[in-house]
Amino acid sequence: MCGIVGLFAKNPDFEAELGEHFALMLREMTDRGPDSAGFAVYRDAVPFGQIKLTLLAPEGFFWPDFEAALHSAFDGIERFALHGNHAVVVTGVWLADLAEWLRAGFPQLRVLSSGGAIEIYKEKGLPERVIEHFNVAAMSATHALGHTRMATESAVTTEHSHPFSTGEDLCLVHNGSLSNHNRLRRELEKRGVRFATDNDSEVAAGYFTWRLREGDTLEQALARGMHDLDGFYTFAIGTRDGFAVLRDPIACKPAVIAECDDWVAMASEYRAIAMLPGAASAKSWEPEPGRIYSWSH
Amino acid sequence: MPTKKNGRADRAELRSRLRPSATFPRDVIAEIQRAADTGIYDIRGFGAKRRVPCFDDLLFLGASMSRYPLEGYREKCGTGVTLGTRYASKPLELKIPVTIAGMSFGALSGPAKEALGRGATLAGTSTTTGDGGMTPEEREHSELLVYQLLPSRYGMNPDDLRRADAIEIVVGQGAKPGGGGMLLGQKISARVAGMRDLPEGIDQRSACRHPDWTGPDDLKIKIQELREITNWEKPVYIKIGAARTFYDTTLAVKAGADVVVLDGMQGGTAATQDVFIEHVGIPTLPALRQAVEALQEMDMHRKVQLVVSGGIRSGADVAKALAMGADAVSIGVAALIALGDNAPAFEDEYNALGSSAGYYDDWHEGRDPVGISTQDDELAARFDPELGGRRLANYLNVLTLETQTLARANGKSHVHNLEPEDLVALTIEAAAMAGVPLAGTGWIPGRGTF
Amino acid sequence: MTQVFDLAAHSTRELNQTLQRPNGGSTIEQWRVIHPNGAHNLAVGIDAPSRIDIEGHVGYYCAGMNKYAHITVHGNAGPGLAENMMSGLVRVTGSASQYAGATAHGGLLVIEGDASSRCGISMKGIDIVVHGAVGHMSAFMAQRGRLVVCGDAGEALGDSLYEARLYVRGTVAGLGADCVEKSMKDKHKREVEQLLAEAGISDVDGAEFRRFGSARELYNFKVDNAHAY
Numbered sequence: 016m017c018g019i020v021g022l023f024a025k026n027p028d029f030e031a032e033l034g035e036h037f038a039l040m041l042r043e044m045t046d047r048g049p050d051s052a053g054f055a056v057y058r059d060a061v062p063f064g065q066i067k068l069t070l071l072a073p074e075g076f077f078w079p080d081f082e083a084a085l086h087s088a089f090d091g092i093e094r095f096a097l098h099g100n101h102a103v104v105v106t107g108v109w110l111a112d113l114a115e116w117l118r119a120g121f122p123q124l125r126v127l128s129s130g131g132a133i134e135i136y137k138e139k140g141l142p143e144r145v146i147e148h149f150n151v152a153a154m155s156a157t158h159a160l161g162h163t164r165m166a167t168e169s170a171v172t173t174e175h176s177h178p179f180s181t182g183e184d185l186c187l188v189h190n191g192s193l194s195n196h197n198r199l200r201r202e203l204e205k206r207g208v209r210f211a212t213d214n215d216s217e218v219a220a221g222y223f224t225w226r227l228r229e230g231d232t233l234e235q236a237l238a239r240g241m242h243d244l245d246g247f248y249t250f251a252i253g254t255r256d257g258f259a260v261l262r263d264p265i266a267c268k269p270a271v272i273a274e275c276d277d278w279v280a281m282a283s284e285y286r287a288i289a290m291l292p293g294a295a296s297a298k299s300w301e302p303e304p305g306r307i308y309s310w311s312h
Numbered sequence: 313m314p315t316k317k318n319g320r321a322d323r324a325e326l327r328s329r330l331r332p333s334a335t336f337p338r339d340v341i342a343e344i345q346r347a348a349d350t351g352i353y354d355i356r357g358f359g360a361k362r363r364v365p366c367f368d369d370l371l372f373l374g375a376s377m378s379r380y381p382l383e384g385y386r387e388k389c390g391t392g393v394t395l396g397t398r399y400a401s402k403p404l405e406l407k408i409p410v411t412i413a414g415m416s417f418g419a420l421s422g423p424a425k426e427a428l429g430r431g432a433t434l435a436g437t438s439t440t441t442g443d444g445g446m447t448p449e450e451r452e453h454s455e456l457l458v459y460q461l462l463p464s465r466y467g468m469n470p471d472d473l474r475r476a477d478a479i480e481i482v483v484g485q486g487a488k489p490g491g492g493g494m495l496l497g498q499k500i501s502a503r504v505a506g507m508r509d510l511p512e513g514i515d516q517r518s519a520c521r522h523p524d525w526t527g528p529d530d531l532k533i534k535i536q537e538l539r540e541i542t543n544w545e546k547p548v549y550i551k552i553g554a555a556r557t558f559y560d561t562t563l564a565v566k567a568g569a570d571v572v573v574l575d576g577m578q579g580g581t582a583a584t585q586d587v588f589i590e591h592v593g594i595p596t597l598p599a600l601r602q603a604v605e606a607l608q609e610m611d612m613h614r615k616v617q618l619v620v621s622g623g624i625r626s627g628a629d630v631a632k633a634l635a636m637g638a639d640a641v642s643i644g645v646a647a648l649i650a651l652g653d654n655a656p657a658f659e660d661e662y663n664a665l666g667s668s669a670g671y672y673d674d675w676h677e678g679r680d681p682v683g684i685s686t687q688d689d690e691l692a693a694r695f696d697p698e699l700g701g702r703r704l705a706n707y708l709n710v711l712t713l714e715t716q717t718l719a720r721a722n723g724k725s726h727v728h729n730l731e732p733e734d735l736v737a738l739t740i741e742a743a744a745m746a747g748v749p750l751a752g753t754g755w756i757p758g759r760g761t762f
Numbered sequence: 763m764t765q766v767f768d769l770a771a772h773s774t775r776e777l778n779q780t781l782q783r784p785n786g787g788s789t790i791e792q793w794r795v796i797h798p799n800g801a802h803n804l805a806v807g808i809d810a811p812s813r814i815d816i817e818g819h820v821g822y823y824c825a826g827m828n829k830y831a832h833i834t835v836h837g838n839a840g841p842g843l844a845e846n847m848m849s850g851l852v853r854v855t856g857s858a859s860q861y862a863g864a865t866a867h868g869g870l871l872v873i874e875g876d877a878s879s880r881c882g883i884s885m886k887g888i889d890i891v892v893h894g895a896v897g898h899m900s901a902f903m904a905q906r907g908r909l910v911v912c913g914d915a916g917e918a919l920g921d922s923l924y925e926a927r928l929y930v931r932g933t934v935a936g937l938g939a940d941c942v943e944k945s946m947k948d949k950h951k952r953e954v955e956q957l958l959a960e961a962g963i964s965d966v967d968g969a970e971f972r973r974f975g976s977a978r979e980l981y982n983f984k985v986d987n988a989h990a991y
Contacts, residue, residue: 017529047529049566165529165566166559192527247526266879266898267526269841269859283529285819285840286800299819299838301859301878304898352983465865465884468846470807470827497982509867509886509905510924514981517922519903523883524823524842524861533802534842537823540778541807 017165017177018044018283019188021251021258022291023158023310026277030058033278034154036291038146040280041161043287045142047190048163052145053137053176055186055253058156060132061105065093066183068113069127069134070102071173078102081121088116099148101127101136110183125174125211130184132157132255137176157312160253162188175212179220182227184255189216190283191268193246219244223252237261237307249302251281257311266304273299279310343586353587355494357419357675357685359487359580359623359645364595366578366623367632369742370735371751374721382720389716390726393640395617396478396547396570399539403547403570404456404478406640407436408712409727410630412704413575413621413644414460414480414551416442418495418504419582419675420648421692422449423700424684427651429453430697431704435712440480440642443493443518445507446472453701458549461538463492463519466508470541478571479538480549481531483522483560486579486622489553489593492518494583499678501687528563535568549573554599554622555592561606565616573642574603576622580645582685583676596622596633598745604637605747613637614728627714634715635730636746643711650707651700652682763792770797774804781831783809800840805833811850825852828869841878844871847888860897863890866907872961879916882909885926891961901928902938910957912966920974928974929954931966942977 020040024030034056041052061067072078082095085104089112094105106113110129117124128135138145142163146152162177178186196218200210208221222244226236233254241264249270252259260281262270272281273288275297280288288294302308332338343354375381382389396403412432417425419442426449432439438456441447445467451457459476461468473479484490495504495516505512525534535548550564551573564572576596581589600620607613620633621642633641654662656669661681667674675685683695719727722734736751737743743750744757767777777795784791791812798804802821805814811830819837828847835843838856847866857875864880866888873881873890879897882890887906895913902918904926914932921938928941929950937943946969955968 046532165563190529266860267521269530271859284800284821285838286802286821289800289819295818300857304879465846465886468865469848469867470809470829470846473827511981514924515983517903517980519884523880523902524845524864530822530841533822537803537806537826540774540803541782541827543779544775 017188017190018047018163018287019161019177019190019249019251019281020044020283020287021158021160021188021253021260021279021281023258023279024156024277025274025279025310029277030157031155033156033159035152037154037156037159037161038151039290040282040287041142041151041163042146043290044161044163044283047283048165049141050166050171051137051139051164051173051176052142052162053135053164053178053188054145054151054159054161055128055133055135055178055180055188056151056154056156056159057132057184057253057255058134058154061093065105065107065131066110066129067131067134068104068106068110068129069136070104070117071125071127071137072100072102073123074100076100076123081124084120089113098136099138101149103134128180128184128186130180130255133180133184133186133253135178135180135186137173137178139171139173139176158253158258160186160188160251160258172212175214177216178253179214179217181208181217181221181224184253185220185224185227186253187216187220187223188251189219189248190270191246191248191263193219193244193248195245199243215246219248219250233259233309234307241305249283254311257309259307259309260302261307262302262304264305270302271299272302272308273297353585355496355583355676356586356589356673357580357582357584358589358673359578360590362590364578365597365739365741365745366595367597367629369597369738370632370746370748371738372631372635372718372722372734373736375723379723381723382725384717384720387720388725389719390728391712391716393617393728395619395640396549398547398570398616399568400478400545400547400570401543402477402545404438404458406438406456408708409634409640409715410435410624410708410711411437411458411619411640411642412439412647413579413642414440414442414458414482415644415648416444416493416495416582417447417450418442418444418499418508418687419685421683421686421695422447422503423692423695423697424648424651425450426453426697427695427700427704428647429457430701431647431650431708432456434701434705435708437708438477441476443495444504445469446476447507451475453697460551463522464508464516465523466510473538473542473546476542476546478547478549479542480551480573481535481538481569482551483564484553484555484575485551485581486553486575486577486593486596487581488584488588489555490520491584491588491592492520494518494581494676496583496676496678499676499687504687528567531567547571549619551575553577553579554594554596557594557599557602558606561603561618562610565607565610565612569616571617571619572603572607573619573621574599575642576600576620578623579621580648595745596620597742600633600636600638601745601747607637614639627711627716628718630711630715631718631727631730632735634719634727635734636732639728646707647704648684650704651684652695652703653680653684655682658682765791765793767793767795768797769795769799769801769804774801777804778806781805781810781812781814782807784812798837802840805831808833808850819856828852838875843873844869844888847871857894863888870957870960872963876913882907882926885909889957889960891957891963893961893963893966895932898935899938901926901941904928908953908957910954910961910971912963920976922980923974923976925976927953929971930974931971934972934974937974940977940980941974944973944975946971946973 091107193215196215433455440458458478547570549571550569577593617639620638680686798818806826808831821840823842832851835854844852845864853872860878876894881896881900898916905924917936918938920941
């Protein structure tokens with residue numbers, strides 16, 4: 016059970032301060048999710064032909080050795096930046112080659128995200144800590160999705176935190192509890208989707224990745240998901256250009272959306288939106304069950 | 313073929329040749345026939361009837377060369393328990409580690425509820441309301457009363473919340489984790505109907521989820537609301553049926569509970585589908601172990617108290633539950649039996665109902681000849697609440713004395729000092745479920761070695 | 763004399779302690795509560811006929827278990843508005859999230875905007891008047907009381923209904939188990955008009971409403987109704 020938040024800049028001038036407001040939204044959801052927090056931020060888009068990865072290392076991992084090995088294995092490492100135990104790598108190398116090299120040589124590293132703009136960060140502990148650790152308030156981005164976690168059926172670890180990304184520039188945060196994810200996970204694994212945890216939300220992310228890979232649009236994938244995924248959910252999904260929100264047909268898990276000229280925001284509780292500039296006059300509403308809401312640049 | 317002259321002997325000879333099916337034994341055949349007759353599932357009261365691994369499969373080690381017992385009488389063995397120390401300004405102080413579980417007025421008669429209050433008060437412990445709200449009799453006669461907040465919210469109101477000594481949010485019960493309350497028309501008397509805002513004589517349909525919250529993230533806010541309304545004085549319990557107990561306990565703590573009440577599958581009910589009672593939920597034994605593990609992992613053991621119910625019958629059960637880490641236990645079915653349910657004196661009337669003393673579980677029908685699980689005024693009038701209260705107090709006294717006897721034998725000056733290392737198991741299943749070694753070996757299945 | 767309570771400067775705990783049972787007998791207290799900012803559990807458990815205006819949006823369970831007080835939210839309300847209210851009046855000028863008026867026993871709840879899903883769930887005597895629409899599963903297991911909806915109603919209206927009376931002016935997306943349309947007689951029209959008047963709604967005509975109630979087929983179990991369970 017958890018809190019989810021999302022913020023999308025409609026006005027490009029808002030991008031510079033997006034992180035500042037997003038950080039406050041995330042912190043406001045601490046009560047719903049004190050165990051861990053994570054977020055996906057879309058920024059610093061890389062040129063065509065390059066790809067950006069976020070990597071998560073276990074405690075005590077020695078990055079300098081890794082960086083050296085990376086440079087010696089591949090030409091075309093454009094950027095390597097460290098944020099605590101996360102690293103952002105920008106490169107022109109084929110993702111498949113890089114992923115295989117990582118699996119073979121550094122299996123303890125997790126690829127949290129890959130794509131043109133997305134970066135994912137997650138950490139155990141209070142959202143307050145996560146925000147400070149990654150200096151979210153200083154980030155400038157086109158959009159961001161976040162999650163504060165109260166663990167239900169799986170353990171409290173960094174890997175089990177949301178957002179989950181199983182496809183390029185794609186991420187998912189989830190408030191609720193799925194009930195048929197175990198069987199679905201086995202079926203998706205047969206179709207080549209890889210899972211790192213036993214978390215139900217990761218199965219939902221994997222499911223959407225599979226559908227998109229099969230050629231569905233995001234709307235088609237979500238519509239199909241409503242049929243195939245069983246349980247309670249409010250999903251917020253991030254894509255390269257925007258985000259989407261979907262509530263299951265029973266719609267017991269809360270969700271509020273607000274929109275004004277500068278931004279669109281979504282959250283589990285209104286108080287996470289209340290502090291945004293212009294919130295008082297923004298249009299706010301509850302998404303209807305089983306209806307896909309989406310925004311993109 | 314049996315002849316008239318030797319009928320009995322021939323019938324006996326016939327029966328000796330007949331071979332029953334293990335897949336379709338007599339009671340299963342009877343149930344299929346009943347289903348074909350009526351077209352509705354079998355509804356009954358009581359808890360799971362089948363044998364599951366339970367406290368009977370555990371033994372205490374007792375005293376030895378290395379561990380010394382306490383003398384009875386002179387060397388005290390304390391039994392007091394405090395429930396609700398985490399947030400409440402007025403926790404409950406109990407003299408004994410046994411409480412009376414929630415049972416509704418509606419399922420039980422007014423005199424029965426009064427008797428529970430009288431008996432509990434004599435023994436220095438609490439009773440709990442049930443679905444349908446708080447009756448004046450129970451509040452009057454119960455020194456300590458826990459008020460349940462159930463999905464139905466029948467009779468819920470802020471005045472009773474403030475009159476209560478503690479609040480118990482019912483997420484589920486052991487007999488039917490995931491099921492709602494059930495009360496059939498024959499027990500929806502005028503008084504019950506009035507308390508529940510229902511038409512008289514109809515079958516109550518029940519919600520299984522709470523109407524205004526879903527999930528522990530919402531529950532956290534709901535608990536704060538209840539605390540705000542009651543000035544943060546009263547302990548808030550969360551009652552769960554044994555299912556995914558490790559996670560449920562963790563979430564109950566995260567949602568803000570002062571006390572976790574855990575009801576194993578053997579727990580009773582006034583009325584539920586037989587399939588629900590027998591086939592959903594896990595036994596009290598493994599659930600208790602999981603709950604304690606969850607509390608210990610969060611460093612909340614003894615800080616959030618744990619009350620366990622579901623098949624508590626004797627002081628041995630109480631002592632074993634405490635040894636495994638519970639702070640207290642709760643009794644339901646056992647309390648009713650102590651009051652007089654299924655008493656042999658009423659055998660003829662039980663026969664007339666198609667049952668027998670010791671087997672009667674059609675509590676949903678409301679025709680209980682003892683006057684406990686009925687709303688019929690005439691039947692209820694047979695039940696003497698003062699006598700019932702005395703009987704319950706006697707039984708609670710015996711439970712306490714037995715618990716103390718076992719605790720002293722294991723060298724404990726307070727029943728809370730019983731610990732898992734005082735226990736061994738008789739079967740592999742019980743060893744695995746309780747997390748204690750098989751007697752005479754060092755083996756806990758799943759961990760350790762021979 | 764109206765007193766002001768600033769939630770930016772004081773806690774929810776202090777608010778509720780101040781409002782719940784005011785000292786002094788004869789005067790009815792008047793309060794303005796400012797800067798709610800979506801906070802939860804505001805003005806819960808009040809037990810006095812105070813007049814309270816909350817200026818801004820509120821979170822969960824505002825006015826929960828209210829007795830006697832008249833509480834107005836000038837903004838939107840989160841889930842469980844006026845849940846288990848016993849008496850009094852609760853009004854929201856904007857919209858209310860799900861479970862508005864849940865399990866409430868009495869009083870009047872007025873929602874000037876829309877109500878979300880499960881409006882009036884398990885209601886036990888409250889009157890609810892919604893100027894806008896209500897979401898799905900509204901009046902689920904509603905036992906007693908009256909729900910008046912000037913706008914549309916979502917799917918599964920009145921599922922498992924007992925004796926509550928439902929009136930809808932707009933379209934009904936679907937009826938729940940055992941909920942059926944019933945005739946609108948003069949007495950029903952008068953009932954609607956009286957509730958609308960109490961709610962202060964005058965731009966709507968009682969004659970435009972349809973009535974819904976329980977078919978009472980599920981009151982005692984019959985095997986042929988098994989599919990409804």
